Amino acid sequence: MSIVAVRAALETKLNAMTPAISTAWENLPYTPVAGTPYQAAYVMPASPDNSVLGGGYHKKQGIFQIDLMYPIQAGTATAAARAELIETWFKQGTSMTSGSVTVKIMKTPYVAQGRVEDDRWRVPIKITWQAEIFT
DSSP states (O other), X not given: OHHHXXXXXXXXXXXXXXXXXXXXXXXXXXXXXXXXXXXXXXXXXXXXXXXXXSSSEEEEEEEEEEEEEEETTSXXXXXXXXXXXXXXXXXXXXXXXXXXXXXXXXXOOEEOOOEXXXXXXXXXXXXXXXXXXXX
16 A cells, blocks of 8 residues: 555645645546646556565665656746756755655756647656655
8 A cells, every 4th residue: 555655645735735736636537627727647567666675675676657747839948947846846855755655855856858748848858756665
């Protein structure tokens, strides 16, 4: 159940960000409003780190990707400002807890190149996370 706690910690942190914009969460219905920005959030687990032999401990790790979805032909400045805000909100060293699981942000978030996708300017932000799991 640790990935459930990881997801809850990351999503709760994103949901607390201000100013808020609409969020399309994984596997939940969402209908974008034309001309209105939104963000889509994805928890992408990677292979666990089992560098310590023996039972009872491992590290979950992965990427929390936030795709900013802004109207096209409106320039890049507003989306870039939101990306920088997310970069600061999830800065390296940030910790958040859900239940008994603490999730740590391991690197400065990476804001990738924006591109046109349908009627949106999409800017992906990749946030590297890690959680130490004790069983």
